[in-house]
Ligand code: FES
């Protein structure tokens with residue numbers, strides 16, 4: 001049975017008609033054409049589908065639409081503000097914290113959620129928070145550097 | 161047509177009859193500006209990787225557009241290795257433009273020169289010279305135009321920063337945009353043009369951040385699954401439980417009950433299409449099929465004996481001296497066997513292709529390391545001319561050799577034709593990826609070797625089963641030696657293929673383990689032992705720069721901590737890794753804390769890119785060294801997802817990775833994307849040995865294997 005589900009997507013209220021059991025990942029990718037959120041495994045292992053749901057990083061491949069109703073979802077496409085890169089995006093660029101870039105949106109979204117809770121993370125905190133986001137290209141060291149420097153830049157006026 | 165002939169026409173009219181219709185249209189489609197073309201065959205670039213029959217009469221390599229920006233055409237693709245940046249650098253160097261004014265047109269078969277594929281660390285070695293040549297030629301054309309425009313002699317014209325100026329008065333200058341406006345000049349390169357000398361390089365050798373990162377951090381970079389076409393339908397294929405299975409029966413009524421499903425069938429090839437990917441999944445799951453699965457012959461533990469029994473093709477690859485004499489002259493003789501299981505490429509992006517077939521032509525966006533290979537395979541499968549197959553530019557979410565094989569593209573093409581007129585997308589699930597990946601083959605290596613008490617290797621007898629010969633030419637001076645390759649067709653239970661530095665990870669693991677064993681057995685420092693026996697200057701250089709950076713000393717660290725060295729050769733580069741690891745003596749868990757990569761790799765185009773590739777090699781290589789192994793029961797692959805195939809996580813990554821190289825800016829550039837990974841197996845197991853005395857002969861060196869070896 002299809003149902004109308006309302007939520008806030010990248011700051012805008014939206015409504016979509018789907019089955020309750022459909023997964024957020026596919027709704028984002030096909031219904032909204034927000035293809036920045038990636039499929040990597042479909043079972044919650046890789047984190048490439050990570051988005052923010054009420055400020056928490058979640059794996060959209062296993063979030064059902066019935067749980068999305070009434071929440072605020074932010075995807076990688078919603079991170080820029082006024083045409084400017086989010087400090088995390090900026091830091092990833094500056095630190096060259098990516099290679100193929102396929103894991104990157106998920107990495108950034110996971111870090112964004114994490115930095116909302118921990119504004120002064122140690123490197124160990126960052127490693128812990130990012131542990132289950134997979135990167136096959138091996139960009140890890142630079143991802144840690146990027147998140148660390150973004151956390152510093154975000155202090156005293158964090159965006160998003 | 162000969163390039164010499166083309167060159168007689170330094171002309172403004174692309175409709176000139178000297179070109180065939182095909183190439184004339186091609187040039188028309190490229191638009192205005194200055195276009196530099198080559199005939200690869202004419203310049204002697206044909207060969208194994210550029211077969212004559214694939215090459216059109218000429219190809220465009222770059223275009224200085226009417227706004228002064230430059231399109232660079234290459235058949236290479238970007239999969240993370242950063243060549244869109246390093247190739248742009250090369251072009252910017254010779255053409256004297258800002259690197260940010262270069263647009264890379266990659267892997268789009270209708271536009272770019274033929275290319276055999278992006279693999280084997282060949283881009284920098286073989287593509288770079290072509291692009292430099294084209295850029296140098298374009299610079300000459302611009303100088304000629306400027307001389308005409310400014311009414312000044314040609315020898316006073318110099319290129320700098322997107323302009324041509326008068327050598328003696330730089331206020332007199334003209335921009336590339338002004339020179340190319342309204343022009344359409346096609347120039348053929350007939351002789352290899354003069355390129356800059358090492359000492360004049362300004363852009364090559366400087367660090368640049370990736371040019372594609374803004375697109376990638378904003379989610380705007382498009383991968384094959386991100387293509388959206390009106391009416392797009394998502395395809396799922398009915399898959400057997402194991403390779404080589406026979407379809408006995410199938411009942412598709414369940415799928416047909418899912419509203420909106422379109423069912424396609426060509427014999428055993430059963431496909432569902434749906435406008436919603438989850439519904440396609442639901443429909444394909446609803447199909448009940450019975451399969452006959454082949455009988456089991458081996459699994460991940462018994463495969464090594466199976467390989468030894470069945471690898472009946474034997475070939476001597478290298479040999480010299482007299483093994484028996486060497487054996488007799490040795491004080492200690494060693495006989496060891498090394499095992500390496502199947503490994504997956506495990507790119508985070510699965511194999512994907514989006515395609516539309518219409519009026520006998522097909523257009524595709526495929527995650528492929530070989531766009532021209534895809535074009536050929538699709539043309540062959542569909543029985544159409546390859547000019548009717550159009551492969552478009554796309555980013556790849558990792559490749560590592562796994563996307564050389566285009567099964568998904570051929571499948572998507574078949575589906576697209578069956579669904580004629582409807583665009584389709586086939587994105588393999590992770591399960592499909594773990595089934596149809598062309599795995600790095602399991603392998604066995606036997607090494608018999610001998611050493612004198614004062615540390616001279618006297619003989620080396622190396623049998624390599626299923627790992628090939630890449631990088632196996634010995635750089636230790638051993639007079640009495642033999643290296644044999646043993647293999648057989650159809651030996652493996654499923655498809656195997658090239659995995660980042662094919663075979664070399666496996667053989668380097670064996671060789672560098674054996675070297676370590678010999679050094680320790682006579683109580684000699686493993687660094688000193690290597691230096692003493694090496695007979696290759698460049699290998700030695702890579703070892704020395706790494707050892708110096710690492711701060712190697714003969715003093716052993718406390719128990720539980722170990723250092724490991726491994727040296728190797730791949731893609732023209734000599735490489736050493738020295739790392740430090742901690743082993744938990746109770747659990748057998750290993751954590752690599754620090755790694756140093758030392759390379760002798762010729763000219764380094766982008767130091768930052770080189771470091772990033774080396775870091776990637778270390779981090780990816782940790783996986784095959786410590787955790788990754790495909791589990792299987794003959795043709796049934798039992799590794800399904802990242803839950804049972806463990807690739808490295810953030811906590812596994814060394815706290816520091818340092819990359820150093822030998823200064824060789826005047827030498828041709830060599831590979832950088834693959835070499836370092838080959839050292840990871842032995843560097844890790846050698847460090848484990850120093851830490852706890854456990855010698856592991858089978859990778860991955862899992863905690864169980866380490867605890868077992870400690871006993
Ligand atoms: S696709 Fe969601 S965690 Fe991998």
Ligand code: FES
Pocket residue numbers: 098099100101102103104134135136137138139240508557558
């Ligand atoms: S950058 Fe390729 S998977 Fe992380």
